[in-house]
Amino acid sequence: MPSAYFTPDHETFRASVRRFLEREVAPHAERWESERRIPREIFRRMGELGLLGILFPPEVGGAGGDLFHAVAFLEELPRSRMGGFCAAISVQQFMATRHVWNHGSAEQKRRWVVPSIEGRAVGALAVTEPDAGSDVAALRTRAERRDGGWVVHGAKTFITNGADGTFFTLAARTAPDRGARGISLFVVPADAPGVRVARRLEKLGWHCGDTAELSFEDVRLPADALIGEENAGFGYLMEAFQLERLCSAAIAVGSAIVCLEETTAYARDRQAFGRPIAEFQTIRHRLADLATAVEAARQLTLHAAWLLQHGHPAVRECSMAKLFATETAKRVADECLQCYGGYGLMEEYPAARFFRDARPNTIVAGTSEIMREIIARRMLE
Structure with missing residues (x-):
């Protein structure tokens, strides 16, 4: 269908992403889900294909694409048939590395961003803590100046790519009495002394993606581990939230599209009372209502992306897109x-994984409750 947002170049890119996912990723979904791991080789393969640096410029190995190349990519990611894969890849290139690119030094970009684009490094964004999720300003992990560098103490939880990643973009408190204005960002190598994976977390869905609880005990970092300015980290995180929420929205749209495609095909084949269940009005109307809701969600997401690409803050629209x-x-x-009936409960059918993998989306990158609060504030204040 013609689009007001996507050019022929975007659609050619989308087709190449889809071919890659269907040929080189989706066939391995059952094994990767069972093993609870994404092989590092697939990151390197995606790096070779230019799929891990979509928004980065060519001079550092990126594709030099625009936001709608990224949206096309994110909409296609669910064709991997793994929500955990979608999470790991989106965190890698649109979250963990973006802070380093936007505010880091030339050396930090060379050391961390370039290998991430190439798939030789895997990044994680380490913000959430046991007692600080949506309330980022309440985080307790601290970084103290010592001997010309920094010493980090604290814990993080629910960290995507946390167990198998190469580095962390870490939020830590650097001014204890300044609340949100006392938080800074750091790049922390995963193999730094004192960094420990306290626990690899088992989740309801997203089985192939690693999610970890991390411990930082007397972790010594050089002075140049600081990203950007001291005590500016909260602002950096707030600035990046719109892209993060847009990623969640685009992946959710893509996931719903694939789920509907699979279910529609099943409804055409599944026989009940002597005919395909797709011929029963209750099934047909349910699928029609769902398709309408997905298209509405997609258009809201694309509108938010357009605003963001054209320099508008789009806080309200990105929050709406993520929520809806x-x-x-x-x-x-x-x-x-x-629609699958009893077969929907069986692991051999795709519905069970779609169900599991859809559930985390209303919690990560800002809960639905927080999205509603942000929207309400924009309306009422």
Whole structure:
């Protein structure tokens, strides 16, 4: 279909991403889900294909694409058939490395961003703590100046790529009495002395993606581990939230599209009472309602992306897109599973994984409750 947002170049790129995912990733989904790991080789393969540096310029090995190349990529990621894969890849190139690129030194970019684009390094964004999730300003991990460098103490949890990653973009408190204005960002190598994976977390969904609880005990960092300015980290995080929420929205839209495709195909083949269940009005109308909701979520997401690409803050629109798209994807997964009947509960059918993998989306990158609060503030204050 013609699009007001995507050019022929975007669609050619989308087709190449889809071919790669369907040929080189999706066939391994069952094994990777079972093993609870994404092989490092697939990161390197994606680096070779230019799929890990979409928004980065060619001079550092990036593709030099625009935001709609990224949206096309994110919409296609669910064709991997793994929510954990979508999370790991999106964190790698749109979150962990973006802070280093936006505010880091030339040396930090050379050491961490370039290998990430090439797939030789895997990044994680280490912000969430046991007692500080949505309330970022309440984090307790601290970084203290000592002997010309920094010493980090604290713990992080629910960190995507945390167990198998190469480095962390870490948020830590550097001014204890300044609240949100006392937080800084650091690059921390995963193999630095004192960094420990306290626990590899088992999740409801996203099984192939590693999620970790991390411990930082007397971790010594050089002075140049600081990203950007001291005590400016909270602002950097707030600045990046819109892209992060847009990523969640686009992935949710793509996931719902794939789920609907699979369910529609099943409904055409599955026989009940002597005919395909797709011929029953209750099934047909349910699928029609779901398709309408997904298209609405997609258009809201694309509008938010357009605003962001053209320099508008789009806080309200990105929050709306994240809220509506992830809630829609959750609804789609639930109602599509119902169409499968008892088979929807069986692991050999795709509905069970769609259902599991849709559930985290309304929690990560800002819960639906936080999105509603942000939208309400924009309306009422």
